[in-house]
Amino acid sequence: MIETASSLTANPAATAGGTGVVIDCMINELFYGSFRAVRDTHIPILKGKITAFIGPSGCGKSTALRCLNRMNDLVRGFRFNGHVHFRGKDIYHPNVDPVAVRRYIGMVFQQPNPFAMSIYNNVAFGLRLNRVKDDVPERVENALRGAALWDEVKDKLKASGLSLSGGQQQRLCIARAIATEPSVLLMDEPCSALDPIATRRIEELMVELKKKYTIAVVTHNLQQAQRVADKTAFMYVDTDGGARTGYLVEYEDTDRLFEDPQELHTKQYISGEFS
Numbered sequence: 001m002i003e004t005a006s007s008l009t010a011n012p013a014a015t016a017g018g019t020g021v022v023i024d025c026m027i028n029e030l031f032y033g034s035f036r037a038v039r040d041t042h043i044p045i046l047k048g049k050i051t052a053f054i055g056p057s058g059c060g061k062s063t064a065l066r067c068l069n070r071m072n073d074l075v076r077g078f079r080f081n082g083h084v085h086f087r088g089k090d091i092y093h094p095n096v097d098p099v100a101v102r103r104y105i106g107m108v109f110q111q112p113n114p115f116a117m118s119i120y121n122n123v124a125f126g127l128r129l130n131r132v133k134d135d136v137p138e139r140v141e142n143a144l145r146g147a148a149l150w151d152e153v154k155d156k157l158k159a160s161g162l163s164l165s166g167g168q169q170q171r172l173c174i175a176r177a178i179a180t181e182p183s184v185l186l187m188d189e190p191c192s193a194l195d196p197i198a199t200r201r202i203e204e205l206m207v208e209l210k211k212k213y214t215i216a217v218v219t220h221n222l223q224q225a226q227r228v229a230d231k232t233a234f235m236y237v238d239t240d241g242g243a244r245t246g247y248l249v250e251y252e253d254t255d256r257l258f259e260d261p262q263e264l265h266t267k268q269y270i271s272g273e274f275s
């Protein structure tokens with residue numbers, strides 16, 4: 001039996017691993033081919049909160065984020081030992097369809113990636129992909145409003161998505177991701193290609209979006225994590241014996257992690273002793 005999108009919605013109230021936990025992610029070991037990229041990383045994603053993944057380059061932040069909606073499945077040689085519980089199911093169970101998972105756990109990438117089609121169709125595309133046929137114009141408008149883009153584009157919905165500025169393109173991608181009303185939005189360094197003003201706009205939008213969606217975000221920007229995140233997961237990378245395996249060092253309330261880190265590596269990282 002193939003699990004369908006509807007089977008993942010069957011028990012929307014179900015949580016895993018504790019009250020308010022929408023996704024409970026446990027990575028015992030994760031490989032790309034023979035390379036062990038991540039180990040011993042347990043990150044609960046809490047409902048209605050923003051969880052930031054921070055840490056030095058190569059520690060596995062994006063890899064861990066991509067586990068949450070099975071995006072790593074697309075990578076050749078990917079192997080995963082652990083679980084990702086969502087709505088009472090392990091999304092890695094062989095009967096779960098990854099396409100159904102991504103309907104409920106959407107993703108926004110580092111580089112804004114609008115399609116070479118109109119602004120309207122960029123948002124409607126995600127709906128069509130998920131066979132949503134009713135109320136498409138209303139849903140497109142709601143998604144563009146939700147992404148704080150409607151006022152800027154309502155008079156040019158037929159213009160190409162590529163004609164927008166970088167920050168607008170990223171908000172268009174957010175609109176595309178929220179059009180199907182996912183439960184969770186994964187954001188992989190969503191501001192790294194943007195200037196400070198567009199970055200602030202996206203940060204404000206994230207805080208607004210968390211009223212409706214749970215968010216997990218990878219960021220290199222520690223101030224950004226402090227500004228937007230409720231919870232922060234700090235990852236580090238072992239380099240013993242030539243290995244480069246990332247792991248979770250500390251997961252805490254963001255304020256606590258930055259004000260009173262419990263682990264030496266966290267202290268060193270947030271004080272800028274290494275990057």
Ligand SMILES: Nc1ncnc2c1ncn2[C@@H]1O[C@H](COP(=O)(O)OP(=O)(O)OP(=O)(O)O)[C@@H](O)[C@H]1O
Nearest residue numbers: 032037056057058059060061062063064075244246
């Ligand atoms: N598709 C892939 N195939 C093989 N190895 C990969 C792949 N993606 C990532 N890796 C490796 O896995 C490790 C973790 O990478 P990942 O991109 O998750 O780290 P990161 O902390 O997000 O890094 P950065 O901050 O530089 O983006 C790195 O050693 C990286 O080279």
